[in-house]
Amino acid sequence: MKPNDKPTKVKSKTALLIIDMLNTLDFPEGPMLAKQALPVAKNILKLKKKMAKRGAAVVYVNDNFGNWKSSWEEVYKTCAAPKSRGREIAKILHPDPEDYFILKPRHSAFYSTNLEVFLKDLGIENLILTGVAGNICILFTVHDAHMRDFKITVPRDCIASNTKTLNDQALGLMKNELKVQTPISASISL
Numbered sequence: 001m002k003p004n005d006k007p008t009k010v011k012s013k014t015a016l017l018i019i020d021m022l023n024t025l026d027f028p029e030g031p032m033l034a035k036q037a038l039p040v041a042k043n044i045l046k047l048k049k050k051m052a053k054r055g056a057a058v059v060y061v062n063d064n065f066g067n068w069k070s071s072w073e074e075v076y077k078t079c080a081a082p083k084s085r086g087r088e089i090a091k092i093l094h095p096d097p098e099d100y101f102i103l104k105p106r107h108s109a110f111y112s113t114n115l116e117v118f119l120k121d122l123g124i125e126n127l128i129l130t131g132v133a134g135n136i137c138i139l140f141t142v143h144d145a146h147m148r149d150f151k152i153t154v155p156r157d158c159i160a161s162n163t164k165t166l167n168d169q170a171l172g173l174m175k176n177e178l179k180v181q182t183p184i185s186a187s188i189s190l
Contacts, residue, residue: 011055012190015124018044018060019109019131019138021093022075025085029162034085036160036167037132041089043157044130047185052098054190057122059100061109061131061141072101107137110144119150126151128188130158135170146178155185 021041025034052058064070065078072095079090095101104113119127127150129138138159145152154174161167174180 012051012057013124014051014126014128014190015057015059015119015122016048016051016128017109017130017141018048018058018093019129019141020061020063020133021131022060022062022079022090023086023132024065024079024081025089030085032162033132033160034089036162036164037086037089040130040132040158040160041092043155043185045092047128047130047155047158047188048093050188051128051190052096056128056190057100057124058096058098059102059115059118060095061102061104061113061115063137064103064105070103072103075103108140108144109137110141110148116148124150126153128153128155130155130185132160133166134159134161135166136161139170139173142174142178142180146180152178153181153183153188155188156182158185 021044048058062075076090079086081087102113102115106112109115127145129141129152131138138154142152142154156171159167161170171182175182
């Protein structure tokens with residue numbers, strides 16, 4: 001969120017969270033994750049447009065990369081830079097002016113962020129979680145959202161991990177242990 005932004009009530013009780021898709025992918029497994037995340041970015045963009053049109057809040061929750069003075073604009077600029085491995089993904093999912101943006105220091109979107117209070121202020125009850133990595137940041141966020149009694153949907157074509165096997169394992173845990181819905185994104189409606 002921008003410094004003076006106050007959350008406004010949205011038409012829907014649903015929020016679409018886009019987690020860590022603005023990413024340099026500058027780590028040893030980055031090339032593997034980039035390959036898995038590119039088609040996911042395109043699916044997330046389609047879902048984002050559909051959900052925004054239906055009045056859902058669109059919330060980017062992104063790693064701050066250890067930069068405690070960072071802003072979403074700086075994160076985007078870094079991730080969209082010519083030498084960034086995540087450049088193409090960042091350009092596909094450039095935040096729109098009406099989108100919200102929350103920086104996070106660790107894996108879960110809830111850990112040490114204002115996300116929970118923000119969602120309550122908006123009257124959000126349902127979360128659609130998308131992004132990377134499915135077996136880490138998405139899984140940890142799903143767990144924390146479950147503990148906070150949100151209704152959770154994770155579109156299986158809108159998350160990516162370093163490998164398909166890791167992603168499938170994470171989806172299995174979410175579905176079987178946390179009772180999360182894992183439909184394809186095209187079937188999601190408000």
